[in-house]
Amino acid sequence: MEKAVKSQIGVSSRLSVAPMMDWTDRHCRYLHRLLSGRALLYTEMVTAPALVRGGALHLLDHDTAEHPVALQLGGSNPKELAQAARLGADAGYDEINLNCGCPSDRVQSGTFGAVLMREPARVAQCVRAMRDAVDVPVTVKCRIGVDEQDPETVLPEFLAQIVAAGCERVTIHARKAWLKGLSPKENRDIPPLDYDLVMRMKGLFPNLHISINGGIASLTQAQEMLDAGLDGVMIGRAAYHQPADILCSADRLIFGAGTDTTAEAAVMSMLPYIEAHLQGGGRLHQITRHMLGLFAGRPGARGWRRVLSEGATRPDAGPVLVETAMSHITALEDRAQAV
Known part of the structure; x- marks a missing residue:
């Protein structure tokens, strides 16, 4: 063993x-x-x-x-x-x-x-x-x-x-x-x-x-x-x-196995984890402070960080705020693809 x-x-x-x-x-x-x-x-x-x-x-x-x-x-x-x-x-x-x-x-x-x-x-x-x-x-x-x-x-x-x-x-x-x-x-x-x-x-x-x-x-x-x-x-x-x-x-x-993951998929997988944390008496910012750099260097990253930084400490903040922050990423990328 x-x-x-x-x-x-x-x-x-x-x-x-x-x-x-x-x-x-x-x-x-x-x-x-x-x-x-x-x-x-x-x-x-x-x-x-x-x-x-x-x-x-x-x-x-x-x-x-x-x-x-x-x-x-x-x-x-x-x-x-x-x-x-x-x-x-x-x-x-x-x-x-x-x-x-x-x-x-x-x-x-x-x-x-x-x-x-x-x-x-x-x-x-x-x-x-x-x-x-x-x-x-x-x-x-x-x-x-x-x-x-x-x-x-x-x-x-x-x-x-x-x-x-x-x-x-x-x-x-x-x-x-x-x-x-x-x-x-x-x-x-x-x-x-x-x-x-x-x-x-x-x-x-x-x-x-x-x-x-x-x-x-x-x-x-x-x-x-x-x-x-x-x-x-x-x-x-x-x-x-x-x-x-x-x-x-x-x-x-590095390991020669598996496929690449995405920041977007990680955010979606974090939502039930966040919900469980909140139900246990936790606060959103305790988790989202680690997520600020997820989209570093990408279009919409500044909006993502701003929404989470400004809103995650509010007592009622939850998964909806994370989804709102994600909209800054998806909206800009949809616009880029349209162009």
Whole structure:
């Protein structure tokens, strides 16, 4: 059973959508799954203390339609991470991922995230404890280094230790994280990308499944990375802001199976999901805020965004508002076809 899960997730991780705080919640993941049936989806980071000490098990809620889906955990205590991993596996997640890349002050104060690049031995202990606790794959997402570290030295050592602890798959954000002096947003843009270093890691660790993350904004670029010998590509902001561009053709182009989806079909499939959410006491904007970029670059996209942005927070907003927003897309495209 474990081998079958690892094999399936390994294939899905050829293309994944990055875990992004405040963005990749369950509603976002449901939408992304409508666009691609095969890409691996990740939760926002959930801290192990919130689950183990705080009992915040609602953070594990997800729809069965989201699979394959991975839970990303934040933490640095092996015992606590093992407990949190077990809770995640019991909740049905297909993979448990340890965050060693987030540079935010809040994460640093909890001694996890990118600061763990300084403590590979502790990360190895965490990985081993999590592996012992669950049957699903345990993976790591990291940076190439932090602050004054020399990535050429620290990254191979970091990878060697987590591989020895049983990690078989890692996603490397190909930038350093500067823990002092740069904001989390600046850490996503300012430190230079070093794709070549990540490529060299594949040569040093041929049996380690390595996915690359950072600055990748198209399926063409993703395929180039795969053709160069990497095992997977993780896309973050582009997959969120232009989800149709990244995901609608992914099953065919990246996985070699399935047919392309459309943003229009995804919107129609979201309507019953929205209705169920509203009946459960939710609000429309909790879902539609993730849908604003669906038609990015297409005629009518501005009207689509405007209708949803202005109307979705109203107490009575529902599926009719989404259909009204869709009319901006269909009306302009019908007019273009008529011409």
